Amino acid sequence: xxxxxxxxxxxxxxxxxxEAGARxxxxxxxxxxxxxKEQVLKNELSRYTYPEDKLEIVNADEVIxxxxxxxxxxxxxxxxxxxxxxxxxxxKEGDAxxxxxxxxxxxxxxxxxxxRIRGILRPALATLLPTENGPKLLxxxxxxxxxxxxxxxxxxxxxxxxxxxxxxxxxxxxGLMSIGEEEGKGDDLTKKTFSKLKSAPINFYGNIEGRxxxxxxTDVMVCDGFVGNVVLKTVEGMGSxxxxxxxxxxxxxxxxxxxxxxLSSGVKExxxxxxxxEYGGAPLLGVRSTVIKGHGSSDAKAVxxxxxxxxxxxxxxxxxxxxxxxxxxxxxxxxxxx
Amino acid sequence: xxxxxxxxxxxxxxxxxxEAGARxxxxxxxxxxxxxKEQVLKNELSRYTYPEDKLEIVNADEVIxxxxxxxxxxxxxxxxxxxxxxxxxxxKEGDAxxxxxxxxxxxxxxxxxxxRIRGILRPALATLLPTENGPKLLxxxxxxxxxxxxxxxxxxxxxxxxxxxxxxxxxxxxGLMSIGEEEGKGDDLTKKTFSKLKSAPINFYGNIEGRxxxxxxTDVMVCDGFVGNVVLKTVEGMGSxxxxxxxxxxxxxxxxxxxxxxLSSGVKExxxxxxxxEYGGAPLLGVRSTVIKGHGSSDAKAVxxxxxxxxxxxxxxxxxxxxxxxxxxxxxxxxxxx
Numbered sequence: 001x002x003x004x005x006x007x008x009x010x011x012x013x014x015x016x017x018x019e020a021g022a023r024x025x026x027x028x029x030x031x032x033x034x035x036x037k038e039q040v041l042k043n044e045l046s047r048y049t050y051p052e053d054k055l056e057i058v059n060a061d062e063v064i065x066x067x068x069x070x071x072x073x074x075x076x077x078x079x080x081x082x083x084x085x086x087x088x089x090x091x092k093e094g095d096a097x098x099x100x101x102x103x104x105x106x107x108x109x110x111x112x113x114x115x116r117i118r119g120i121l122r123p124a125l126a127t128l129l130p131t132e133n134g135p136k137l138l139x140x141x142x143x144x145x146x147x148x149x150x151x152x153x154x155x156x157x158x159x160x161x162x163x164x165x166x167x168x169x170x171x172x173x174x175g176l177m178s179i180g181e182e183e184g185k186g187d188d189l190t191k192k193t194f195s196k197l198k199s200a201p202i203n204f205y206g207n208i209e210g211r212x213x214x215x216x217x218t219d220v221m222v223c224d225g226f227v228g229n230v231v232l233k234t235v236e237g238m239g240s241x242x243x244x245x246x247x248x249x250x251x252x253x254x255x256x257x258x259x260x261x262x263l264s265s266g267v268k269e270x271x272x273x274x275x276x277x278e279y280g281g282a283p284l285l286g287v288r289s290t291v292i293k294g295h296g297s298s299d300a301k302a303v304x305x306x307x308x309x310x311x312x313x314x315x316x317x318x319x320x321x322x323x324x325x326x327x328x329x330x331x332x333x334x335x336x337x338x
Numbered sequence: 339x340x341x342x343x344x345x346x347x348x349x350x351x352x353x354x355x356x357e358a359g360a361r362x363x364x365x366x367x368x369x370x371x372x373x374x375k376e377q378v379l380k381n382e383l384s385r386y387t388y389p390e391d392k393l394e395i396v397n398a399d400e401v402i403x404x405x406x407x408x409x410x411x412x413x414x415x416x417x418x419x420x421x422x423x424x425x426x427x428x429x430k431e432g433d434a435x436x437x438x439x440x441x442x443x444x445x446x447x448x449x450x451x452x453x454r455i456r457g458i459l460r461p462a463l464a465t466l467l468p469t470e471n472g473p474k475l476l477x478x479x480x481x482x483x484x485x486x487x488x489x490x491x492x493x494x495x496x497x498x499x500x501x502x503x504x505x506x507x508x509x510x511x512x513g514l515m516s517i518g519e520e521e522g523k524g525d526d527l528t529k530k531t532f533s534k535l536k537s538a539p540i541n542f543y544g545n546i547e548g549r550x551x552x553x554x555x556t557d558v559m560v561c562d563g564f565v566g567n568v569v570l571k572t573v574e575g576m577g578s579x580x581x582x583x584x585x586x587x588x589x590x591x592x593x594x595x596x597x598x599x600x601l602s603s604g605v606k607e608x609x610x611x612x613x614x615x616e617y618g619g620a621p622l623l624g625v626r627s628t629v630i631k632g633h634g635s636s637d638a639k640a641v642x643x644x645x646x647x648x649x650x651x652x653x654x655x656x657x658x659x660x661x662x663x664x665x666x667x668x669x670x671x672x673x674x675x676x
Contacts, residue, residue, distance in 0.1 A: 210571025233548025249604030259600025
């Protein structure tokens with residue numbers, strides 16, 4: 001398989017994607033394409049060893065910055081690393097693509113260049129969250145606001161396929177994010193979605209609440225992208241608050257520094273548990289090829305995790321499985337409407 | 339002033355409300371009414387000292403349980419402690435009321451018995467969250483789903499008055515919970531609300547995101563009750579996750595136990611920071627008298643905090659100020675509609 005990496009996006013580009021790309025070519029036996037400014041990438045690449053037949057550079061001179069309007073940027077910057085990578089993916093010059101940085105341009109490239117799977121109403125950005133119960137998938141994490149029940153049903157199906165194929169969870173359970181456990185609780189959207197999820201081809205758990213996020217009550221958490229994005233950023237904010245609080249606590253004085261030393265292995269474990277880098281990136285589900293979005297601050301380790309994730313998504317044929325699941329969802333939808 | 343306490347609700351009733359009520363009568367110089375099963379309350383009260391002229395018991399034989407449909411329970415259980423307390427408040431036999439336990443029945447009692455302030459479209463449940471920047475107010479925290487922009491504008495105004503009067507914040511800043519900082523970001527509701535908040539009589543900061551919750555970027559965070567409830571419970575879940583993680587880390591072995599000892603003062607500070615008990619309860623804003631909802635698991639300390647909070651709300655005339663603010667909001671609303 002061949003993985004296309006936009007090597008210019010994110011805070012640590014091009015170092016992180018180049019280092020991870022070289023490592024992937026070396027360790028995973030897959031072909032890597034690094035897309036970006038050729039000379040910059042060549043220089044960076046010279047610091048690493050890698051099998052030359054497994055790694056190529058494709059030149060792309062432009063870079064989309066954080067301040068550009070996403071759709072416009074993707075439409076006009078034809079030679080940006082993101083657009084070149086997405087075009088290669090659409091033209092089947094690679095099996096999957098990995099980009100990082102701002103969500104907007106990646107979504108735009110995914111929708112406008114790679115394209116939706118026919119029948120998918122709105123692709124969803126899914127994100128793996130660390131929980132007490134292992135990594136769980138939250139979707140939509142911000143690609144779609146003002147969702148309809150049909151969107152959430154498709155998110156539930158796509159999320160289930162992802163957890164089954166990439167995270168090896170048998171019969172992933174799906175929770176509908178709401179504000180009460182009972183069927184009747186929630187807002188108009190969740191109430192309408194609940195009955196549709198009951199007849200969807202998934203292992204539906206029922207409603208979940210905010211407290212279930214960190215408990216990891218279900219393998220998949222389904223919600224409108226507004227809610228999902230607020231939840232995701234709240235969790236990230238709590239994680240960073242926790243990190244800062246611990247640091248302050250540890251560095252207070254000589255005694256607390258000894259305390260920190262005594263606890264170092266436990267702190268490391270906790271850090272690892274809530275470290276997004278362990279979990280790779282956020283897949284954009286519902287587009288015609290595997291597209292993984294990395295966190296803007298991804299380092300080489302995070303990029304490498306995302307590459308492994310993309311590899312598994314390709315090997316387990318996520319896209320094809322989503323396509324074939326659509327017949328099942330559509331049928332149950334039509335039945336309800338009759 | 340006289341504070342009415344539903345002494346039968348919550349996990350630690352009647353012990354926690356009775357202990358806190360006795361303490362409040364002793365220390366705060368206010369009159370306390372404990373509503374509930376007379377003999378039970380008398381027995382509990384005999385364990386504490388208090389000025390007898392400042393504390394009375396009003397009998398209420400029934401108790402609303404967690405499993406009852408809130409509106410029905412409030413309408414039929416006329417002798418429940420909650421309904422008796424709310425009726426006393428409506429009849430001006432007290433200045434404020436404090437109840438704890440499930441949100442549903444309290445909201446129903448607030449709306450159906452105490453009643454909305456004329457002009458308030460939907461009262462809001464507001465909750466103080468611990469942040470890096472001190473306690474901040476999130477509303478609506480779950481009383482209202484499917485809000486309209488007009489609701490959010492009223493929440494913003496009521497939240498500002500609360501933070502100014504009860505938390506002594508001059509010119510409280512108000513953030514609109516959204517999924518991007520710029521004005522155009524968000525869903526249909528937040529986009530429409532943004533422009534209305536710009537002309538509302540508040541110190542409007544603009545959009546905030548999930549990560550601003552723990553940063554405490556603004557004094558007031560405004561959102562639909564679905565979003566607010568999910569955020570609140572996500573934060574509570576993260577807090578509990580953090581507590582469990584630290585405990586596990588500390589108790590791992592002899593060395594980590596020493597570490598925990600070295601850090602005990604810092605841990606205590608952190609616990610205190612994220613301890614809901616320090617922040618009292620959640621005010622129901624927009625009803626005709628001060629109503630404070632306590633956390634279901636409130637202990638005596640938490641109830642006492644909530645009593646102090648209710649006292650300040652009464653002393654600073656929150657209800658009157660909300661009433662008189664309405665003319666300002668209504669005017670700006672009408673202007674926009676013309």
